[in-house]
Amino acid sequence: MKSFYKVLIVDDESILRNGLKHLCNWEDEGFKLIGEAANGKEALEMIKDKEPNIVITDLIMPEIDGIELAKIIKKEYPRIKVLVLSNISEFDYVKESFKYGIHDYLLKTEASPESMLPILKNMVKEIDSDDLNENKYNEEKALEDLTLDLILEKEIDEESVEKLFKYFTLENYCLLISEIYKEDDDNIGLEIIKEKIRDSIKETLVEYIKITTFIKNKIIIVINHNNHAQLKMLKDIEMVTKDIFENYEISPFILIEGNDIKRNIHYSYEEALIIKNKSIYFDKALIRKSDIKERSIKIKFDYDLFNSLIGKLDFNGCIHIIKKYLDIIKENTYMEEYDLKKFCQNLIYNALSSLENYDSELINISKKKIVLFKKIDIARSFNELVNIVIDTFKYIDDLSQNSLNSKNNSYIIKIVKDYVDKNYKDEISVATISKDLSINYNYLSYCFKNETSENLSSYISKVRVEKAKIYLEDFKIPIANISEMVGFSEHNYFSKIFKKYTSLTPTEYRRMVKINDKKR
Template structure:
């Protein structure tokens, strides 16, 4: 049932209009009556009728001024003007100001009144059928809303506060966009959400009673289960100049990289960027060129560890890591053909290190690549260690009867002495002296089984210059003397 407010300074006319028609029969309800525009405005603020039936000439605020006021602040209300023949110039003003139609007081009958009311209701309904709330929001987000439509929208919104949220469209699938709206509706009670795509951004308009801080806290505490990130506006005071607001929000989307676990930021949020850690590029390149890959990878690991605790500019850290990893991939691709996929990986390196949306994701990606190289080196090293151990045992066996030292062995295999010492201990889990002694005693056992050499000759053949020292060492290693050991073979 449509509601009706009657405004006229003549009491008899007001009462006549109210009492002479069975309004309910025709689907109308009298909401109230007023003697001038000022009284009418007070009643309209309290009750918001569908139609105002108003005289033109009235004290205080006349019908023309009332029509202008309603067109500005309540464009959804239909206005029907009552007039006399002598008021026609005024009628034109009210029609220009926004009145839907007019009735001549001298000719109005019940049928005329009802027909006129029905006509403007049908016209109003027809117009609004093409201007739903969703249509209006879409026009808002596309910056196409007229001032009259803005006023109409303001009166149609259920809740007092409106906010914009802008997110990157390329990070959201169509399903994600629907899920986001469902997430808001299910968790932010008493909130309407509307959305629209503007270029590469997805724009959301929230109509709610929550404050900006409440919305921000909610989003950053209750996580969405897909990669959502957006920027939240301040409360909108009007729907004017939304293009500028959307542009400001869009610029803040670059905060995503350093946002850590935040899903929503504000337009006044900012980061103070720190300098990139110093990377020893010359030493790194030297290590690779000398095939000291583990040292180069350790340098890279240290760089990642230092970077992880800093707030860094996205472009700078990505470019830095791309430069480092490109050299690693190139080195392994050129010198380790067993690393079959390295050239394929190098071809997608740029994509892999530019696509992460957050610093955390970038660190995870680079750490994964670094770990792959470490694992590969460990596997290679294990294989190389097995081959080298065999070569080393053969060499020491061959030279066991000579004066031989760790330094001489390191030089023979082109190792740095200090590195070789620790490397040898890791390979054999014993010192070089103990290893050499074990080789010599094992060789002595073989010779003692052969009766052609006496014990003194065997001592000299296994690198012992004195027979007494040889006997002492032999007994310590085997638990018996060389003489008794030989007897076992007779």
């Protein structure tokens, strides 16, 4: 049965529609008229129902005109070819319509078999070419899917296996994997990058049997080759991976060489993933198995020292121990990329979390944790990762130093001492003072010690002891009551602290006061 290319006529003038219907014997020319419409709105309903290959349309029509119709066809039915018929007075309008997807135009006064049929047959060639490319694309996509199934050890039927190995006919293979880094959820942008990478591989490695495919944002390339072509192929691989690495935000390519694709490609893939976990230590486009040197040295990070330095606001000290530890990690490459990035994120998180109640500027940067963590997630090299961490700590240090310099520390000490003087009877501590005065705990401790050369907790105890001395001079007040009056919940603890600062117990102190009174 002969197949025809389906044609739809669209014009608001019935005379012109009838003229086109009888222009020639359409079926003898390989075409079949599937209908006619009086405007773009009717045309779209028929296009949806009958799926024409070619639309012949007038420009000026009610409801939806020819240009709007061409726009919609280009967007929703890109495989349909559009031929515009126009009057000579509408030529500027015709030129405008070309950017909206029309494929050709013809003046209505020249609408004859001799002028129209060559245009339609050129459109047919484009349709056939599109179909050929579509079929080729479908075949390539099928091979990609089969290759992925083989790599991931999925079940493949015998017919598909046979099809795949009619394509992969040579003994040896190279497997390359990389990963596209994404800063957001722009899937359209990701697909564009994938196609550009696919085109680069196709154009540069044109002489090799190859498949380029993707698992989400992971790039997978399989190249089938003979031994005699290996050296040249490796040079070509180095060239194309370097070019892609320099032009796109991707991780280094991991190269695994092997033979017997059917049996071994899955193991090569697993091996490549293991190596990829260490790729961040190598600032180059292509990494081979021989680049990875296994070392067993593992040293724990000193979190106690790190947190102590943060408590003292000594961020330069933090930078020093971070650099030292990261140097050891790089030298031994024992930490995988995921763990390394999580470690760096934890350092920043700990620093910011301990300071976020301290200063408005530090609160602002604390809110940027997500941005910083994303930068770490997409860092491509070890040095880039280190720079993010160190720069963040330097920035925090600058902010904290500016804040320290801008605050009147003497004033802070004064309000703290006033607070203790008013509240010594209550259960107060460094933590409660920090909360009530909205001063960061670490900063409060550091500032008080720095300004007074004593700990705030010691100062609180001294104030309570001094107040207790006053009460002890009033012999009517029982000593047991005095301990509660100055903020001590346990009498024994009160006696212990009192003796620490006076070398006397409360009872001994009161006895001494009585003796002195008698002497007067």
